[in-house]
Amino acid sequence: MRTPRNTPASDSSADGEALLDVRGLSVDFPVAGGRGRTLRIVRELDLTVAPGERVALVGESGSGKSVTARALLRLDRHAVIGGQILFEGRDLVTLTERELRRIRGTRIAMVLQDPQTTLNPVLSIGDQLAETLTIRGVPRKAALVRAREALDRLGVARAGERLRAYPHEFSGGMRQRVCLAMAIIGDPAVLIADEPTTALDVRVQQQVLELIDELAAESGMAVLLITHDLGVVAGYADRVAVMYAGRKIEGSGVEDFFAAPRHPYAQGLLRSVPRVDRDVSTDLDLIPGTPPNPAEPPSGCAFHPRCDRWVERCLTEIPELRVLQDEERAVACHRALPEREEVVA
Amino acid sequence: MDRRLTRYLLRRLWLVVLAVWGLATLVFFMIKAIPGDEAQSAAGITATPEQVEVVRERLGLNLPLWGQYLAYLGRLLHGDLGSSIFTFRPVTADLGGALPATVELVAAAVLLNLLIGVPVGMLAAAYERRRPDAAIRLGAIAGGALPLFWLGLILQHLFGARLGILPISGTQSMGMEAPRVTGMATVDSLLAGDLMGWWDAVQHLVLPAVTLSVPFIAFAVRLVRTSMITALEADHVVMARAKGASPLRVMLQHGLRTCLGPIVTLIGMQTGWMIGAAVLIEGVFGRPGVGAYLTEAVQQKDTFAVLGVVLFTGVTVTLVNLAVDLVQLVSDPRVRAAQLGASPLGAKA
Amino acid sequence: MTSMTTSALLRRPVLRLRRMPKLDRAAFAMVGLLLLTVAFGPLLAPYDPYHVDLGQAMLPPGAEHWLGTDSSGRDVLSRVLYGARPTILGSLCAVGLSALIGVTVASLAALAPRWVDDAIMRICDIALSLPIMVMALGISVALGPSLRSAIIAMVLSWWPSFTRLARAEIRTTMTSTYVESAVITGVSRWRLMTRHVLPNSLDSVYVQVTLEIGGATLIMAGLSFIGAGAQPPSAEWGAMVESGSRFLTSAWWTAVVPGAVITLTALAFALAGDALRARTSGREVM
Ligand SMILES: Nc1ncnc2c1ncn2[C@@H]1O[C@H](COP(=O)(O)OP(=O)(O)OP(=O)(O)O)[C@@H](O)[C@H]1O
Ligand SMILES: [Mg+2]
Numbered sequence: 001m002r003t004p005r006n007t008p009a010s011d012s013s014a015d016g017e018a019l020l021d022v023r024g025l026s027v028d029f030p031v032a033g034g035r036g037r038t039l040r041i042v043r044e045l046d047l048t049v050a051p052g053e054r055v056a057l058v059g060e061s062g063s064g065k066s067v068t069a070r071a072l073l074r075l076d077r078h079a080v081i082g083g084q085i086l087f088e089g090r091d092l093v094t095l096t097e098r099e100l101r102r103i104r105g106t107r108i109a110m111v112l113q114d115p116q117t118t119l120n121p122v123l124s125i126g127d128q129l130a131e132t133l134t135i136r137g138v139p140r141k142a143a144l145v146r147a148r149e150a151l152d153r154l155g156v157a158r159a160g161e162r163l164r165a166y167p168h169e170f171s172g173g174m175r176q177r178v179c180l181a182m183a184i185i186g187d188p189a190v191l192i193a194d195e196p197t198t199a200l201d202v203r204v205q206q207q208v209l210e211l212i213d214e215l216a217a218e219s220g221m222a223v224l225l226i227t228h229d230l231g232v233v234a235g236y237a238d239r240v241a242v243m244y245a246g247r248k249i250e251g252s253g254v255e256d257f258f259a260a261p262r263h264p265y266a267q268g269l270l271r272s273v274p275r276v277d278r279d280v281s282t283d284l285d286l287i288p289g290t291p292p293n294p295a296e297p298p299s300g301c302a303f304h305p306r307c308d309r310w311v312e313r314c315l316t317e318i319p320e321l322r323v324l325q326d327e328e329r330a331v332a333c334h335r336a337l338p339e340r341e342e343v344v345a
Numbered sequence: 346m347d348r349r350l351t352r353y354l355l356r357r358l359w360l361v362v363l364a365v366w367g368l369a370t371l372v373f374f375m376i377k378a379i380p381g382d383e384a385q386s387a388a389g390i391t392a393t394p395e396q397v398e399v400v401r402e403r404l405g406l407n408l409p410l411w412g413q414y415l416a417y418l419g420r421l422l423h424g425d426l427g428s429s430i431f432t433f434r435p436v437t438a439d440l441g442g443a444l445p446a447t448v449e450l451v452a453a454a455v456l457l458n459l460l461i462g463v464p465v466g467m468l469a470a471a472y473e474r475r476r477p478d479a480a481i482r483l484g485a486i487a488g489g490a491l492p493l494f495w496l497g498l499i500l501q502h503l504f505g506a507r508l509g510i511l512p513i514s515g516t517q518s519m520g521m522e523a524p525r526v527t528g529m530a531t532v533d534s535l536l537a538g539d540l541m542g543w544w545d546a547v548q549h550l551v552l553p554a555v556t557l558s559v560p561f562i563a564f565a566v567r568l569v570r571t572s573m574i575t576a577l578e579a580d581h582v583v584m585a586r587a588k589g590a591s592p593l594r595v596m597l598q599h600g601l602r603t604c605l606g607p608i609v610t611l612i613g614m615q616t617g618w619m620i621g622a623a624v625l626i627e628g629v630f631g632r633p634g635v636g637a638y639l640t641e642a643v644q645q646k647d648t649f650a651v652l653g654v655v656l657f658t659g660v661t662v663t664l665v666n667l668a669v670d671l672v673q674l675v676s677d678p679r680v681r682a683a684q685l686g687a688s689p690l691g692a693k694a
Numbered sequence: 695m696t697s698m699t700t701s702a703l704l705r706r707p708v709l710r711l712r713r714m715p716k717l718d719r720a721a722f723a724m725v726g727l728l729l730l731t732v733a734f735g736p737l738l739a740p741y742d743p744y745h746v747d748l749g750q751a752m753l754p755p756g757a758e759h760w761l762g763t764d765s766s767g768r769d770v771l772s773r774v775l776y777g778a779r780p781t782i783l784g785s786l787c788a789v790g791l792s793a794l795i796g797v798t799v800a801s802l803a804a805l806a807p808r809w810v811d812d813a814i815m816r817i818c819d820i821a822l823s824l825p826i827m828v829m830a831l832g833i834s835v836a837l838g839p840s841l842r843s844a845i846i847a848m849v850l851s852w853w854p855s856f857t858r859l860a861r862a863e864i865r866t867t868m869t870s871t872y873v874e875s876a877v878i879t880g881v882s883r884w885r886l887m888t889r890h891v892l893p894n895s896l897d898s899v900y901v902q903v904t905l906e907i908g909g910a911t912l913i914m915a916g917l918s919f920i921g922a923g924a925q926p927p928s929a930e931w932g933a934m935v936e937s938g939s940r941f942l943t944s945a946w947w948t949a950v951v952p953g954a955v956i957t958l959t960a961l962a963f964a965l966a967g968d969a970l971r972a973r974t975s976g977r978e979v980m
Binding site for chain 2: 829834835837838908915920922935936943946950953958961968
Binding site for chain 1: 473474577578579580581582583584585586587588589590591592594598599602603605676677678679682
């Protein structure tokens with residue numbers, strides 16, 4: 001599946017036929033009480049997802065993963081979104097709400113980060129599952145049948161009964177399954193799953209990942225998986241994109257990434273992982289130092305205060321995301337470039 | 346579930362009984378705080394000393410304080426709130442006569458509140474931090490700052506006296522009165538099949554109801570706005586958008602449905618406050634309601650009438666609160682779970 | 695411990711005028727003006743507010759009498775300036791006393807055993823079930839109608855809402871780590887409450903006081919309007935509206951002016967309270 005090519009300024013592995021092609025995405029939020037001032041949370045982000053591909057988006061807490069995911073469907077009410085989000089040849093950034101609504105849920109579906117709050121407390125599980133279909137004119141009865149099938153597929157026992165229950169009657173693991181069922185019921189081409197395993201215990205985590213795996217294989221659905229867990233990335237993804245302080249700082253195939261990450265931040269991540277395979281889970285927040293405050297980003301490279309290899313240039317110049325020569329990866333670091341190129345530059 | 350429900354209802358009813366007893370005690374001490382001879386004021390200023398003694402005997406005022414207290418509670422249990430020294434009728438009878446006009450007024454104001462306050466609050470939330478929102482916010486703050494009685498006077502002067510498009514005072518025009526069934530002019534005229542009379546009664550109701558509702562609408566707008574905004578930021582609302590739901594559906598099904606709880610609570614609370622506020626405007630608009638009766642009684646120093654109304658209002662508000670809690674219980678599965686206790690199914694799965 | 699100092703509200707420069715929206719600035723200015731009127735109103739008044747001169751009755755606003763005269767020939771402007779004291783000072787007293795009682799009761803409830811806390815909450819429920827107007831009329835027959843009765847009535851119906859507010863805040867503060875560490879060092883419960891818990895729990899109470907003063911002036915004026923508060927002929931705004939109401943057609947200013955002043959006062963305190971709340975909670979609120 002992974003047939004990476006070198007395309008300029010991108011680590012795209014798609015044959016120019018990316019299903020989802022994000023270019024220079026930026027997301028700004030108005031500051032509360034700031035009278036028109038805004039805060040840029042995500043900047044200059046490129047990301048591609050080919051049909052059937054599984055891309056992992058990693059980064060420590062607060063790096064902007066969820067904001068990115070929600071921006072792809074323009075879900076945050078106050079977010080101001082810049083750049084392009086090309087999906088099936090259309091730019092979601094400039095689409096009208098009405099046109100975008102046709103894509104939400106049926107072409108691109110979403111599993112939000114927190115299953116505890118994603119379900120509406122006063123609606124029955126069945127009605128919430130069926131909603132994606134009923135709002136498109138599918139009769140309620142038929143939609144509920146589909147809802148039951150979706151729950152069945154996710155291995156929820158006594159699915160028919162569960163449709164009449166309310167969210168507070170469900171445990172965390174069950175809610176996560178319901179959220180997944182809610183996402184796949186519209187048979188989307190892309191599933192964006194925001195940390196679908198974080199809230200779960202290890203055994204259930206494994207089950208959920210396998211479920212997503214199966215579903216993707218069955219229907220050819222592409223998956224953008226957001227996670228904290230390098231173990232999940234290694235066992236599951238085709239490609240990895242690493243975010244730091246709202247930027248993508250490294251993107252590559254999963255094997256290259258684990259073999260030799262190039263960005264000092266990514267290297268730091270991997271150093272704390274003794275052996276990379278399915279059994280190892282590591283929290284990404286273990287790197288010393290704290291991530292920058294989006295309101296007061298450091299000058300130059302946002303990572304330099306925590307970097308052990310910074311040079312003068314890192315303090316003043318923001319490194320661009322560049323495709324490395326002879327490699328199928330892009331890195332945004334002044335020090336990651338081969339020596340000779342650094343001399344030239 | 347059934348046994349838990351019974352237990353909850355019993356506990357709730359017990360609290361109501363407790364509250365009524367507390368109110369009665371408060372009123373008892375208010376009576377005791379009044380300077381002068383209680384028997385004299387109960388019998389009326391014109392009563393002869395013999396008559397005063399009879400009343401003293403009857404009310405148990407020659408007993409020690411705790412005996413008087415028990416006698417008072419006993420009379421309350423029989424629905425005896427004493428007699429008005431002004432109308433010479435039992436306070437309960439007077440209240441019964443005055444109640445319909447107040448119920449009509451408060452119901453109309455609550456209706457206006459639901460029809461205006463809730464949608465406008467939702468509109469403000471939908472346009473959060475944009476022009477319409479700022480305008481609504483200012484309007485709501487200004488509306489909350491208007492003195493009711495003054496607003497009533499001015500509206501009455503403008504629409505009644507100056508423009509002459511609405512009646513100034515009363516509940517129905519002379520000669521239009523329908524036979525009294527419920528005591529509410531709008532309902533009675535409908536019952537009598539008199540559409541002209543109904544329209545006349547509605548016109549009489551417009552100004553007082555609008556006046557009464559203004560500060561409550563102002564408050565409701567702000568509460569609805571705040572809770573809608575919180576609701577709209579909730580993940581499940583974002584999820585509804587992610588499913589492709591339309592803005593209207595997101596607002597109603599996911600936004601409003603989830604913040605119905607605070608809104609129902611507010612409307613319930615406001616019903617109580619409105620009874621209080623009716624005191625300020627029933628007089629202005631010449632409506633023979635509980636508020637007007639109370640004001641009149643205060644001016645006549647009609648102790649038992651006043652304190653009867655105080656007790657009655659407190660009990661009414663307590664019962665409205667009970668009703669609100671029950672509505673919440675029926676309409677919100679979360680409240681049901683919290684009050685009745687339910688175990689999560691998922692734990693077993 | 696830093697909690698020796700005052701609350702965050704007073705520590706933080708909340709009143710930094712330069713960065714304040716115009717409307718908030720206007721509200722604070724108006725509140726300042728009103729407080730000045732309370733203090734110096736009688737000095738500024740051009741006439742004696744109680745001087746009856748039937749020859750000068752119902753003069754429209756003009757050069758002699760800026761806001762006209764009422765049906766007894768008394769100068770409306772002077773009466774409005776004098777009226778700031780009973781209306782605003784009375785409301786300040788009522789709300790301030792309510793807050794004081796509310797916070798004291800809440801502190802005692804926090805230190806007392808569970809059943810005391812329960813009982814206090816039940817009493818609050820009962821007191822809250824009487825609309826302020828109704829409570830006030832009850833009190834006014836019991837104690838006789840006067841400004842003092844009105845204040846007592848307002849305090850009686852208002853303290854429970856402050857108790858509830860303070861109780862919730864105190865409970866939050868009690869669970870914070872610095873209070874827990876103070877407990878470990880073994881300070882007395884009294885000291886814990888007065889030195890550590892209360893100073894960090896009262897922000898929202900201060901904000902609420904500001905917000906409620908506006909509402910209190912409305913109620914104070916309303917009570918006088920129906921004859922349960924300040925009695926005529928005293929220069930109180932609600933009473934002035936009442937006596938002016940009979941002359942709306944012939945001398946509109948006698949009722950309109952005091953009513954407008956009441957509105958402005960309530961508006962100023964509501965806006966100022968909102969601005970304070972926005973500053974302490976760090977969130978834009980409505
Ligand atoms: N609606 C919003 N308004 C303003 N700032 C926001 C908003 N949502 C998120 N942010 C800010 O954006 C930054 C990134 O948040 P985001 O939720 O995307 O992080 P994340 O990478 O998903 O972290 P986690 O792993 O903890 O989920 C944070 O600093 C957060 O405070
Ligand atoms: Mg996240």
